Structure formats: C-alpha cells, structure tokens
Amino acid sequence: MDESRPIFVQIAEQLESQIIDGSMREEAQVPSINDLAAFHRINPATALKGVSLLVDQGIIYKRRGVGMFVAEGARERLVAARREAFGDDYIRPIVARARALGISPEQLIEIIRREAAQ
Amino acid sequence: MTAVIEVTDLARTYGKVAAVSDVSFSIEENSICGLLGRNGAGKTTLMRLVTGQEFASAGEIRVFGENPVENAGVLARTCFVRESQVYPDGFRGKHVLRAAAHLFPNWDADYAARLVDEFRVPLDRRMKKMSRGQRSSVGVIIGLASRAELTLLDEPYAGLDAVARELFYDHLLRDYSENPRTIVLSTHLIDEAARLLEHVLVVDNGSLLMDAAADDLRGTAVTLVGSHNSVERFATGRPVLGWESIGGLSSVTLTGLSDADKADAVAAGLELAPVSLQQLIVSRTRGAQEA
Amino acid sequence: MTAIATPRVATARRIGTTLRIHAANPWAIVYTPWLILMGVFLLNFSIWHLVLRAAGDRGVNPDAFHYNGGVSWVLFYMVVVAVQAMNQTFSFVVGLGATRRDYFLGTAVLFVGLSLMYGVGIAAFAGLERATDGWGVSGWFFAPWTFATMPLWEVAVVYTLVMLFMFFGGSTVAAVFVRWGANGIILFFASVAVLIVASLYAITQLEAWDAVGQFFSGRDAIQLALMSLVVTVAAGFVGYALMRRATPKG
Numbered sequence: 001m002d003e004s005r006p007i008f009v010q011i012a013e014q015l016e017s018q019i020i021d022g023s024m025r026e027e028a029q030v031p032s033i034n035d036l037a038a039f040h041r042i043n044p045a046t047a048l049k050g051v052s053l054l055v056d057q058g059i060i061y062k063r064r065g066v067g068m069f070v071a072e073g074a075r076e077r078l079v080a081a082r083r084e085a086f087g088d089d090y091i092r093p094i095v096a097r098a099r100a101l102g103i104s105p106e107q108l109i110e111i112i113r114r115e116a117a118q
Numbered sequence: 119m120t121a122v123i124e125v126t127d128l129a130r131t132y133g134k135v136a137a138v139s140d141v142s143f144s145i146e147e148n149s150i151c152g153l154l155g156r157n158g159a160g161k162t163t164l165m166r167l168v169t170g171q172e173f174a175s176a177g178e179i180r181v182f183g184e185n186p187v188e189n190a191g192v193l194a195r196t197c198f199v200r201e202s203q204v205y206p207d208g209f210r211g212k213h214v215l216r217a218a219a220h221l222f223p224n225w226d227a228d229y230a231a232r233l234v235d236e237f238r239v240p241l242d243r244r245m246k247k248m249s250r251g252q253r254s255s256v257g258v259i260i261g262l263a264s265r266a267e268l269t270l271l272d273e274p275y276a277g278l279d280a281v282a283r284e285l286f287y288d289h290l291l292r293d294y295s296e297n298p299r300t301i302v303l304s305t306h307l308i309d310e311a312a313r314l315l316e317h318v319l320v321v322d323n324g325s326l327l328m329d330a331a332a333d334d335l336r337g338t339a340v341t342l343v344g345s346h347n348s349v350e351r352f353a354t355g356r357p358v359l360g361w362e363s364i365g366g367l368s369s370v371t372l373t374g375l376s377d378a379d380k381a382d383a384v385a386a387g388l389e390l391a392p393v394s395l396q397q398l399i400v401s402r403t404r405g406a407q408e409a
Numbered sequence: 410m411t412a413i414a415t416p417r418v419a420t421a422r423r424i425g426t427t428l429r430i431h432a433a434n435p436w437a438i439v440y441t442p443w444l445i446l447m448g449v450f451l452l453n454f455s456i457w458h459l460v461l462r463a464a465g466d467r468g469v470n471p472d473a474f475h476y477n478g479g480v481s482w483v484l485f486y487m488v489v490v491a492v493q494a495m496n497q498t499f500s501f502v503v504g505l506g507a508t509r510r511d512y513f514l515g516t517a518v519l520f521v522g523l524s525l526m527y528g529v530g531i532a533a534f535a536g537l538e539r540a541t542d543g544w545g546v547s548g549w550f551f552a553p554w555t556f557a558t559m560p561l562w563e564v565a566v567v568y569t570l571v572m573l574f575m576f577f578g579g580s581t582v583a584a585v586f587v588r589w590g591a592n593g594i595i596l597f598f599a600s601v602a603v604l605i606v607a608s609l610y611a612i613t614q615l616e617a618w619d620a621v622g623q624f625f626s627g628r629d630a631i632q633l634a635l636m637s638l639v640v641t642v643a644a645g646f647v648g649y650a651l652m653r654r655a656t657p658k659g
Contacts, residue, residue, distance in 0.1 A: 041287065
C-alpha cells in the first residue's frame with residue numbers, strides 16, 4: 001500500500017495489472033468486495049470504490065446475483081491505455097533525470113538499447 | 119446518504135475552559151469515521167456529548183434525527199466503549215458481558231464467546247485486577263458484539279499489543295462487512311487505522327481542524343528533499359506544512375502539488391517522498407499550534 | 410450485506426435491565442450482607458454462651474441479652490450499597506448507554522425489593538428467635554429492644570421502611586457528593602445542622618418541648634418508621650433531580 005495515492009486507486013491498479021498479466025482472464029470472476037477488503041485489510045467501501053472505477057470504465061461488469069467478471073476486451077483496452085500513458089508516467093521522469101545528470105537524448109537512447117538487448 | 123450524527127455549533131465549556139468550541143460536522147450512516155487528534159484535544163468529550171452522557175453548553179446534536187440526551191430509543195441503538203469506563207467493585211469480566219447482553223438489543227452472545235476466546239480474556243477475573251490490555255479487550259468485545267447501529271470506540275486498543283490490535287482490525291472489518299453500521303473510532307495510531315477509515319475528523323484544542331474523506335487526504339501532501347537552494351526555490355509561494363534542514367540538505371512538506379508540479383520537482387533534481395495520513399495530520403496539528 | 414435494525418424496547422424491560430445489571434453480581438447486595446449478618450449473629454451467640462459459662466450458677470439477668478445492636482450493622486451497610494450504586498454502578502450503566510431515568514427507576518425498584526427481602530427475612534429470623542425462646546438463651550438479636558414485643562408483621566414493616574430510608578437517604582447524599590463534591594457534602598451537612606439548631610431554637614422559643622415530647626413518646630416504632638417514609642420519598646425526588654444533571658465518570 002502506497003502512501004501517496006488513494007487506496008481505492010491502488011486497488012483498481014492491482015486488478016488492472018492482474019488482468020494485463022493474464023492472471024485474471026476475460027470472463028473470469030473477480031473476487032467479491034468483502035474478500036478484497038479482507039485480503040487487503042481495508043474498508044469494504046474503499047474496495048467498492050476501486051472496483052467501481054473499473055466498472056465505470058467497462059473493464060469489469062456485474063452479473064446480478066452471481067458476482068463480478070472481467071469484461072471482454074478488457075485486457076486490450078487496458079494495455080492500450082497504459083501504452084498511451086507510458087510516455088507521461090515513465091519516460092518524462094527519466095528524461096528529466098537524465099537531463100539533470102547531463103545525459104543527452106542520444107546517450108539516453110543508447111542506454112535504453114543496451115538495456116533492452118540484455 | 120442519511121446522516122446518523124449531525125452536530126451544529128457544538129460547545130462544551132467548564133468554567134473558563136472550552137473543551138469543545140464551535141464544532142459542526144455530520145457523519146454518514148454505514149461508514150467508518152476516524153476521530154483523530156492529540157490527547158486532550160476533545161475527542162472523548164465529543165463522544166460523550168454525542169451519546170448524551172455529557173451536556174452541551176451550546177449547539178445542537180442530532181443522532182438518528184433526535185436529541186440523544188435521555189433518549190432511550192436512540193441510546194438503545196448506540197454503543198460507546200472507552201478505556202476509562204468505570205466498572206463497579208467486584209464486577210468480573212463475565213458480569214460485565216452479562217450486563218452488556220442486557221443493554222444491547224442486538225447482542226450476539228455466540229460472537230462474544232468467540233471473541234473472548236480469541237482475545238484470551240479471563241472472564242472470571244475482576245475488572246480491577248485485569249491488565250490494561252485485558253480491560254481493553256473486554257471493551258472491544260462489547261463494541262463488536264453489541265452490533266449497535268452506531269458504535270463509538272474511544273481509543274479501544276489502549277494496552278493491546280500489536281497482535282491483538284491486528285486481531286481487532288480484522289474482526290472490525292469482517293463484522294463491518296457482514297453487518298454494516300456506523301462506526302466512529304478515535305485513535306492516535308493514525309497510520310494503523312488509516313486503511314479502515316472512510317472519513318476523517320481531526321480535532322485540535324476543542325475545535326474541528328479537518329473534516330474530509332480519507333481518500334481525498336491521501337496523496338495531497340508530498341515531501342521534497344534536496345539541496346537547500348533547490349528546495350527553497352520550489353517552496354516559495356506554496357503552503358508549507360513542515361520544513362527541516364540538516365547541513366545543506368532540506369526537506370519541505372507541501373500540499374496542493376499537481377502531477378505536473380511533481381514532475382517539475384523531479385526535473386529540478388529533488389526527491390519526492392510520500393506523506394502518510396499520520397504525518398499529514400501531525401503536521402497540520404502542529405502547524406495549527408504554532409499559528 | 411444487510412444493515413442493522415434495532416427493535417424498540419419497552420420501559421418495563423429497560424428498568425428490568427438495570428435491575429439485572431445490579432443483580433449481575435449478587436455478592437455485593439445479597440450474599441455478603443447476609444453472610445456477615447449471620448457472622449455477627451454467631452459472634453453474639455458465642456459471646457452469650459461464654460457469658461453464661463462465666464456466670465455459672467449465679468446466672469444472668471433475664472434481660473441481659475435483650476439489648477443488642479448487632480442487627481443494625483446491616484441497616485447501615487445498605488448506605489454503603491447505596492453510595493456504591495451512585496458512585497460506580499451509575500457511571501457503569503449510564504456509561505454503557507442506559508438513560509438516567511431508566512437507571513434511577515431500576516435502582517429504586519432494586520432498593521424496594523432489597524428492603525422487602527431484608528425486612529421479611531429478618532422478621533422471619535425474629536420469628537424463629539421467639540419460637541426458640543431467644544435461641545435457648547433468651548437472646549434477642551433479630552428483634553431486640555422494643556421489637557421483641559411487636560407483632561412480626563410490624564417488625565417486617567419497620568425494618569423495610571428503615572432500609573428504604575437508608576437506601577434513598579444514602580444514595581441522595583452520595584448524589585450530592587457526585588454532583589458537588591466534598592464542598593457539596595460540607596454544605597449539605599452544614600445546612601442540616603443549621604436546620605436542626607433553628608428548629609431547636611424555635612421549639613425553645615415557642616416553649617413547645619412538651620408538645621414535641623408528647624408527639625414522639627406517643628408514637629411507637631411503626632409510626633416513626635412511617636414518618637421516615639416521608640423523608641425517604643423526598644430523598645428519592647431530590648436524588649432523581651440531582652441524577653438528571655449528573656455525568657458518568659470515565
């Protein structure tokens with residue numbers, strides 16, 4: 001649990017990561033609110049908020065009386081969204097740090113190539 | 119959502135001392151609300167006022183829509199547990215639980231028995247002879263097994279060790295999930311309780327300092343660490359919660375930084391450290407004192 | 410996941426709740442007083458036999474063992490019970506969420522019940538005392554002094570009324586202490602003293618000592634006890650008025 005962001009956001013992100021890495025497949029059942037709350041030791045209202053985020057985005061849907069399930073195409077949509085945000089979330093800070101250390105963009109690209117080759 | 123507790127312009131003065139002054143807030147039903155603040159800030163007084171055990175000097179209190187003072191209907195739906203609870207001489211743990219069973223219409227005796235086992239409470243021992251932790255355990259058991267629609271817990275785990283505290287959090291969450299009710303929890307162990315809380319009320323010197331959703335508070339503050347000059351440059355013109363320096367290194371805690379601001383800070387060579395709910399509240403309380 | 414609803418509870422049941430809480434620990438209010446009463450009685454009984462042994466052939470006066478105060482200990486102990494009720498049980502029961510009114514009514518019912526139990530119980534022992542001719546040694550413990558010639562039902566009534574006086578009087582004085590502390594007690598007893606002195610002065614001025622003497626000498630125990638009932642009831646009202654503004658400790 002990270003101190004810098006609301007817990008429900010982190011819950012949503014964890015579920016998203018599970019969908020992206022395949023541990024929760026499409027049409028698989030998502031753990032119930034109470035189970036999530038008990039597992040993460042958080043308030044069920046917070047767990048509900050996190051799940052609702054994903055329901056609103058269409059990543060998860062509710063089947064009345066049965067439970068919650070991963071929507072079709074959820075993985076693709078999540079991967080696409082993360083790809084879009086990748087530049088802002090990860091690259092911008094790296095560029096800034098590199099600049100602070102006096103590393104030129106070309107040197108940065110070379111470092112990235114070397115890393116990716118391993 | 120309906121408000122279970124509605125407090126308007128509440129004040130309680132003892133002679134010249136104002137234990138509570140000009141406090142207004144409302145607590146929604148079926149939520150866990152944290153009542154936070156330093157010792158002597160007025161948390162216990164507020165809880166006593168809300169349960170009709172203390173008389174207000176000014177202002178209005180509505181619990182379940184009615185004045186709680188001498189109101190049997192309201193009080194039967196309320197359970198207030200605190201460490202400073204007085205027990206009659208000679209009363210043993212079992213007598214206290216028996217009394218609680220009579221007072222709370224929703225009392226669950228089986229649940230209470232299970233909790234007694236888990237918290238290892240010696241029911242045959244006199245309350246006065248119990249350790250602080252055992253007395254707190256009795257209070258916790260009453261608070262949980264009463265299944266009262268409004269449950270107020272005042273520093274419920276004084277004297278409980280870390281294991282017992284985790285046990286308490288787990289039971290509270292589990293029973294709250296299965297039997298939703300309104301829980302008001304006062305504590306100075308903010309970080310431990312933080313993940314339980316939906317709403318936070320911070321009391322300082324009898325007044326309400328903060329009244330916000332826990333999620334709204336989390337992440338509003340961040341600590342920047344770096345060379346003194348860089349930090350100072352970044353901090354000018356922004357509300358500062360705390361500032362520390364050692365040698366040429368400074369750390370400043372700020373609120374209201376956007377994601378772009380944070381990225382700028384990193385670009386400026388500063389390090390970002392998260393600020394926990396407890397640190398945030400401590401800073402604000404200390405700041406209010408120094409103001 | 411269903412939200413909780415709480416059933417409404419009738420007044421009679423709520424009063425019964427306070428009663429049951431008091432009774433949760435019967436030692437303080439029932440077992441211990443009876444045990445010690447029996448202890449004091451047995452102590453007196455042993456002393457009687459020792460005295461008889463020491464007196465030997467000379468024997469003792471026929472009314473040697475008739476003027477015994479031992480039974481009064483339990484009357485004064487009820488003051489202690491009442492004080493404890495005000496100091497501790499009040500804070501406990503109201504602290505756990507009962508109203509002051511329900512607590513007062515429940516405790517009042519308890520006082521009445523206890524007074525009756527002790528009154529009838531002591532009278533029963535007095536009956537046994539008489540039937541055994543003073544436990545075989547003409548010793549009057551349970552019905553000493555003038556009680557010895559009173560019919561048993563009167564014995565029961567007097568003890569009951571005196572107990573009630575002790576309970577309500579004691580709890581009211583304790584309520585004064587809870588509300589106003591030591592200063593309150595000093596003020597209270599000072600006021601009582603002033604009242605007494607003022608009455609004595611007034612009686613002397615009006616040369617009404619004869620009338621006063623006649624008033625009291627003409628009364629027997631049961632009439633005095635009934636008059637104390639007036640004070641008892643007054644104490645009850647005062648006690649409730651004080652309790653309504655009292656806050657539980659803790």
